[in-house]
Amino acid sequence: MQYLKSMIISLLLLLPLLVFPQKASLIRLEVPASLESGAFQVETIGEEGVLIFYESNEINEDNLRKWYFGLFDTQLKQVWLKFVPLNDGIYFVKSVRNENKIHFLFRSDGTGRAGDFYEIVNYDMKKRSFSNISGTIPEDAEIKGFEAIGNKGCLGVNLKRNGTDVLFINLNNGEIEARTVEPENDSYIETIDTDPVNRKFYVAVKYVRDKRYLDDKIIRYSAGGVQEKVFSIRNQEGLKLLRNFKFTPVKDNKLTILGTYDIVTGKMMTMKDLDNDEEAKGVGMFFLQYESDTQKILRYYDFLSFDNIYGSLEGREMNYSKKNSEAKDEEKPNKTLTAFFHFFSPQVIQKDSQYVFTVELYKPYYRLETRMEYDFYGRPMPQSYTIFDGYKFYDFIIASVSENGELLWNNDFELKEIRTFFLNKHVAAFEDDPYFSMAYISKGKIHLQTIDGPEDIHNDEVTIETQFPKDRVSEDENNTIVHWYDSYFLIYGYQRLKNRSMEEQSVRAVF
16 A cells, blocks of 8 residues: 655755755755745756746846746756846746746736736757747736647736737747637636647636626637637526636547636626635536537536535635525525635546546635824824735645546545745645545645545655754745656745754744
């Protein structure tokens, strides 16, 4: 029986001058860094190693900012360090794998004179070379997705006044072909995804009129950016709002999509409901399937009905639909209970004839602060303020459905002591044949759980070894665990360490 047989690699800092200790099952690097900075970005590239990149404080003669990219081998030894000059005033958005290339998307932060623009850095893994292109986007446009197939990138943007554009970008020369989504109606891009097997782009779009939500459609584009098909979604339950579409490769002429859904009660849904993340509206997951381009199945699974999730009890917000007191007893509907959640980073893992759906649950926290202010006459006037105090991630739900959408099993992985100011993915879920295993990092430990469907068969905690024997983790932030290659995983994040035996550096913050 194998329980997370993987060796764990811990990467806690990057600088080429450091000497890093190595032990039997762990390699650790660390450099000084602020916990709040989020300065370093990490991209695994299999047995080729790992890319780590960051924005420097160096400007070249063309007034371009130097972004440094470092390649490290599987022993975390630096192979090379190169810089790519990019326009100043940008931040990293996401990366996309595409055959033998990785595309890094950056966008402007809106503070410079150049207006709103994007930069795409292309890394060729075979040649180990970089190239980059750039382009402009409308002012205050919201990027809702970026994917790539071959030499085409697909960038979805939601515009002011409820308009949308799908931009197909030539990743070699930067040429743009813009596709306006149904100009007759306002619209909102929900998701952009790809079917890499069949080389298709999919765009999930919500249509609105008079700022009110109408319906959902899915647009399929070829790898060259040509619109091929528009799928309508027949949703008979008007209060249920489909979100976070995850597309799977077409198989046996069936297009299968999973995702989450919200419920907005007491009013007609508007565009504000789509953008408002402060209030928990998530309820469960959906399964949508087309056969020969015709909708056959749309099913909803309320997480409250799952019989095997316990960690999520802490964070849910309850809502009752009450009976009409004036109705006759036989006409009164049953009292129903719904739980509302905040969802993050839904994923789909295909295993044999199953679709395994996973999603992280979190809850925003606020604290009330009262300050004493004084009026013109010196009289005290207490003023209270609500201050955002971070996100608490508390559960990870995993559920399996058949190829026809029948729920097979459900389970969860309770998350402990994850409080962060950043919305980042925390849990790695993976096949640990014939089981599933899950892991996350918190307070200097790896928390592990292996399941056989609905049954928990193994739980463990492993302390991440620090650089010095008496180091103690007092605080951590942005912990991430990702699959690297074969049975190897990579861990990285920011820690504040205390060590009284080190007089000159009793407290240090590191990446």
